[in-house]
Amino acid sequence: MTDHDDQQIRKVLQQSCPPVDPTLHRDLWPRVLRKLEDPSKSRMPWYDWALVAATVLTVVAFPRLLLVFAYHL
């Protein structure tokens, strides 16, 4: 790809894409603080626990799988 090609595609994309206003119009600290104070946001979701439990059970039931996993690392 030449610089000329690059410039062409750049120009086409810029013409197709509306410019965005990069200015933040409000203070987001109150929302951040609310999120920090929400304990449900910091808890691990149930499906992550389910995944951990399934992994542990699989390894206990089939310990040789660890070797297969290590081989593919």
Place this chain on the structure above:
Amino acid sequence: MDLLRRFTLGDIDAFETLVRQIQASIYAWIVRIVRDPGVAEDLTVDTLWRMYRLRHKIRVDGNFEAWAHRIATNLAIDYLRRKKPEHSLLAEPVAAPNSDHLLAREIREKIQEAFRRLPPKLQVAATLALIEERPYDQIASALGISVGATKVRVFRAVRILRKQLSDAGITPNAESRQ
């Protein structure tokens, strides 16, 4: 004790000061990628929340803003992966009176569609490099890769885009229409 060190120790007042210093920069970075102010605000809040959760991982002598942009970029890439195809990265302009003179509407839509179909990692690199014209070292830092790897991503994005536009019967020449 300086602000950053207090933040890494979990001082919420120090974090508030840092948020007020950096939130505009993070928002500006994210909105350039996702091109939707509402989504960008949500992702900025998520970025700041995640920064607090990961505060022990930051090196006090490191570049705080680059670290923040990297978290923001990863969240923006996750968003692009998750979002439904009808929500375009390159949303229809609200008011662009002269754009029809530059490019026909149907061609613009085809270009937008081709851009949406790019893999998110390539889409982000191409958006920042080609549309927003950010410096490659800044993009590389935010993506957590080298400048060379960033250029490769942009190159691959352009190649895929060119092929898709060619298949759609469009020559990527801004002045001519087919």
